[in-house]
Amino acid sequence: MNYPNNIKKTIKNPLSHKNRGMDLEDELNLTNEYYLETNKALIYKKPTPIGVAKVSYSKEGKVIDRAFFKEPSTLDYNGLYRGKYIEFEAKVTELKTSFPLANIHAHQIHHLKKVIEHQGITFLIIKINGLVYLLTGDHFVDYLEKNNRKSIQYDYIKEKGYLIPYGFRPILDYLKIVDNIYFKEEA
Numbered sequence: 001m002n003y004p005n006n007i008k009k010t011i012k013n014p015l016s017h018k019n020r021g022m023d024l025e026d027e028l029n030l031t032n033e034y035y036l037e038t039n040k041a042l043i044y045k046k047p048t049p050i051g052v053a054k055v056s057y058s059k060e061g062k063v064i065d066r067a068f069f070k071e072p073s074t075l076d077y078n079g080l081y082r083g084k085y086i087e088f089e090a091k092v093t094e095l096k097t098s099f100p101l102a103n104i105h106a107h108q109i110h111h112l113k114k115v116i117e118h119q120g121i122t123f124l125i126i127k128i129n130g131l132v133y134l135l136t137g138d139h140f141v142d143y144l145e146k147n148n149r150k151s152i153q154y155d156y157i158k159e160k161g162y163l164i165p166y167g168f169r170p171i172l173d174y175l176k177i178v179d180n181i182y183f184k185e186e187a
Helices: 024-037 106-117 137-146 154-160 174-182
Strands: 042-045 050-058 061-069 077-081 084-093 098-100 121-128 131-136 151-153
Touching: 024 042, 024 077, 024 084, 024 121, 024 174, 084 098, 084 106, 098 154, 106 121, 106 137, 121 137, 121 154, 121 174, 131 137, 131 154, 131 174, 137 154, 151 154
Parallel strands: 084 121
Antiparallel strands: 042 077, 050 061, 077 084, 098 151, 121 131
C-alpha cells in the first residue's frame, strides 16, 4: 500500500486460515476462568514441566536460550468439580474424517486409564470440522481396545461423543455435558 510521501507499508494478515478466531486452548482457558469466577469449578491448564539449560541476559531481562522437557506431561487440564477429580486433554485436528491417535501419547493413555481406575472424571475435548466434542475416557479406551486403527473415525466421535455448543459465557460449557454424564441422578 502506498502512503503519502512515498512511504510503503505492507499490511500483514496476522490470522492464517488455520488460526482464524480463537483457538481451542484459549476458548477452554476463558471457560475455566468463568467457572472459577462463578465458583462452579477449579480447573486449570497444567504447565509443561521444563528445565532450563541455558539463560542469557538482555535489556528486557533473562532470556531462556535452551530448555528441555523434565518429564512427560500427563493431560492438559485438571482440577475439581462437584467433589470429583477431573482431568482432560484438548486436541484439534485439521483432518475431516478422523482424529489421529498419534496426537495422544502412550503415557497420556496410561494416565487416563489410571484416572478412570481411581474413579476420576476424564475425557478428551476434540475440535474437528469446526465442531467441538467431548469424548469420555471410557469411550476412548473402549475404542482403543476394540480397534486396531491409527485414528478414531469422525463417525465414532459423532456417535459416542457429545457436541459442545458454542456460547457466550462460558464459550464452551463442557461441564453441562459432564453433569449429564456423571451426575445425572443428582441433577
